[in-house]
Amino acid sequence: MTVAISERATWRDYLALTKPKVISLLLFTTLTAMFMAARGWPDLVLLLAVAVGGYMSAGASGVFNMIIDRDIDLKMKRTSKRPTSSGLIGTRDAFVFGMSLTVASFALLWAAANLLTALLSLAGLLTYVVVYTMMLKRTTWHNIVIGGAAGCFPPLVGWASVTGDLNLFAWYLFAIIFFWTPVHFWALALMIKDEYAEVGVPMLPVVHGEKLTVVQIALYAVLTVVISLQPVLFREVGLIYGVVAAWTGALLLRGSWRLYRKIERPTAVSLYKYSMLYLALLFLAAAVDRALLS
Structure with a gap:
């Protein structure tokens, strides 16, 4: 209507x-x-x-x-x-x-x-x-x-x-979000997989189940953290960003590991919410770091 x-x-x-x-x-x-x-x-x-x-x-x-x-x-x-x-x-x-x-x-x-x-x-x-x-x-x-x-x-x-x-650093920013997105979105998909199944949307947990989904989340979390640390090696960013990237990345890996060990809604919700904070802190740290390096 x-x-x-x-x-x-x-x-x-x-x-x-x-x-x-x-x-x-x-x-x-x-x-x-x-x-x-x-x-x-x-x-x-x-x-x-x-x-x-x-x-x-x-x-x-x-x-x-x-x-x-x-x-x-x-x-x-x-x-x-x-x-x-x-x-x-x-x-x-x-x-x-x-x-x-x-x-x-x-x-x-x-x-x-x-x-x-x-x-x-x-x-x-x-x-x-x-x-x-x-x-x-x-x-x-x-x-x-x-x-x-x-x-x-x-x-x-x-x-x-x-x-x-x-330049290369701009493309690193692109890559960070690219590998971060599955971690973020599949955590959401786990929370509402029944709704996706009902309407016929083939999200990963609907098609291949929760176990494979959390494995994929963990793999993409690892790739995200590795990619996020690369700009430090090329000296595009310095100590502030490096510390924040390592710290927030460790928490992202921990959240992914917790979800892998026990697949439950509260853990998926926690990872989903933290993933947003992770990306925000990472980009904020890079902005502050490059401003201080100039």
Whole structure:
């Protein structure tokens, strides 16, 4: 049943379409990457423009995702009240909103930063909407491994906005998020695997069971920690980052090991929540470290 937008939908409902809670961590990696690239404070006008443009781009991807997944969202308890699945906001209006955000984001990032920044942001959007949501999510358990690359673009966007190019360290930031994503998302998938199974989404714990999932989580946690320490060897970061990366990485490995030893919901929830803190602390440490090294 479709609900008339003029009667019920508000700006808060349109804001919900952009998935602000999900975007917050993506935007944080974008902005901290700007500080890393600038080795201190970037231009404040540029910082604000990238923050707004980055939010609009990531928000647009959330809008398109909700449009495409509105059928299965309605059947899952976690997503059943989303504006598109509930019918509060119609498909056409959501699509127009998403396209408006996409165009405005591209124009703002190009004007305030450079074309590379705008293209990288658009690439992240297309990877999430086309590669992950449309092509992989409902067809293979590899969906989050390959499609998760969408979440790796924000630090590239932040870096390119300051420097106009991408160096090896920027790609390390990409790689850290790439290997971190399965740890983070599969912990969530363990928590709601029955819902995924009910709607036919082939997440790893649904297809191959919980035991293989926790093994994969542990392997990706190891790879994440190893990759996160590489920039220290190349002297892109120093002692502050090295200590934080080693400490937070050890906690990530411990959480993964605890989940491997005993697969239960509280442990999965704990790892899921900590994984977000881990990534935030890692990027914050890199930003602070590079500022002090300059």
